[in-house]
Amino acid sequence: MMRLFSEWYWPLDGWIVLAGILCAVSASLIGNFLVLRRMSLLGDAISHAILPGLAIAFLWSASRSGWPVFVAAVAVGILTAFLSQLIHRQGRVDEGAAMGVVFTTLFAAGLLLINHSAKYVDLDPSCVLYGAIEFTPLDQVQFLELSIPRVVLVLSAVAVVNLLFVTLLFKELQITTFAPELAKTMGIPGGLIHYSLMALVAVTAVAAFESVGSILVVAMFIVPPAAALLITDRLSRVIFVSTLIGAAGATLGHVMAIAVPPWFGFRSASTAGMMAVAVGFLFLGACLLGPRHGLLVNAYRFGINRLEIAFEDIIAFLYRRGERAPQQYYRMIEISEQLKQSAWFLRLALWVNRRKGLVQSFSEGLKLTPLGTQRAQEVVRSHRLWETYLAEELSMPTERLHDAAEDLEHFTDKELRTKLGEAVSAQEDPHGTPIPPE
């Protein structure tokens, strides 16, 4: 850590991080719509396919920057989206396969052209693929009397354009993504919005290719939105959170690029690569901790649910025993043997549900409170109603009734019990025990 602080040099590292953040934010902003439109692969395809556009622009203008580069890239980007659609529709080829055909062909053509043009232009094919974010501060331009790295200036412009696109056209993007047919019936031009989106994907990919490279920009298009979708469930928040994740990933990536390699005895690692790794880690975090579909949250819900069911089994057991022999207290060992559940699990179920005031614990054992008796009666009534119903209506064999009812009783509310009560005719369950009143 100390090493990080001693090596961190703001005039250099500050610009590198800023370039990374701008790139991540630009890409995440529009990447949300690629992910939601199930077009993640098209983002990948376009960022590869712009390569021949770049190569032609290099050859034409003999420079790595300027308008021709953007124009050419956008043209090829839209061409990719268009050709993929055309092959998909006309050739009746699967959409993914159509994209695969188009972008690999264009990408290969681009590589050939770049290898050729590299003789004339100062251009390194590996830079196009992997980026050269570490060199960001070297190429500075004057802007409003400030000396700013050219990459930062370009990426800022793209970030602003993307931000305007997403905020001004929020409604239109939302409806054409969520309900394209409805949008069409309303006269909202889905095609125009689709191709504008594709054009911006191409612009962002071009702007980003110098810093993170055309391969890693795909990570920034897809991973932050995918992670944000696990965290929140409103489109505006998903977009906001995705930019935060992108920015955090970019920052973390550079820190990791400086701090991590020495652990393994290397001097430093590619910042762009680390940025992709970092957003990958953040995605993993969202997978585990996300409140919507996070694995830990799901495991927690599952556990709480099982404890809830175990608790209901305990009070139902106490109630049933009370019916036959109104003995006052029951020991946990006894309950555990009867319910075939370990005692510690049942104790945990009691502890989790302790505030409900349904069960009292004494030195002699457990006992239902009056409220507990009422609740237990509902569970037992559900159980016996189900047994009767399954026997009467579905003619289920008697030996299978108990297990089926044992599951169903935990998911039966008052409304359902009333309906069951109306549906069954018997006053006793198939085992001859009376069904308690509501």
Add this chain to the structure above:
Amino acid sequence: MTKLTNSSLQNASKDSDGLPLSVEHLTVSFHRKPVLWDVSFRAEPGKLIGVIGPNGAGKSTLFKAIMDLIPKTDGKVHVFGKPFATNRRRVGYVPQRESVDWDFPISALDVVSMGLYPEIGWFRRVKREHRQRAMSSLERLGISDLANRQINELSGGQQQRTFLARALVQNADLYLLDEPFSAVDAATEAVIVNVLRELRDAGKTVLVIHHDLQTVTDYFDSVLLLNMRVVAFGETADVFQAENLQKTYGGMLTLFDEATEAMRHRRKA
């Protein structure tokens, strides 16, 4: 069958100015295979119309062709006497539930607000006034308490109510509902039927793709029996009877199918 079709054709060719919906000789094909064949009918104002037919009969295709969502091979559709594009804001549409991405990050209220997008216009935001109107539309369907739920957290019935609420907020005059009763509970079905009757009584025209033959006579004033062609169209009492149903659902189309299949192969060759 031919008698009914012919008479409806003659009706359709008369002046149909201002009628909520008039479909004339509509033919739609996918990859040269006809899905709708020479369909003609006219819907009057203040009618609740059931569109009935087996799977693959072209019911959804009919709706989509009416709204220019898919190209017509032949024929004309007029909505209130004009092409659909001119009067699109007078049409409300509820798509089939299978076509919806239920995982999309959107709340029930946001879905309903979408019905107001044409009115709000480009670049503008959804304002409080719009949200309030969306809310009262949800209220009309009895689910305003669920406004902030993500749509996947709603039951099938609540989801259908949400989409109907979206169509209602558009305040359209012609409604096209694609299976609004699929996957709904009895309570929801009753609520939806009530709303549809209110619309009808307010002079609107409602076309409903429907599968439950038991409830047809109870729900609809008119029915359109469809199986690629119009088998019959008219007042429910006149049209909804065994012979027509047999024609709609029975194996009467096999010869026709064979002919179109043969046509398709010859064109390909």
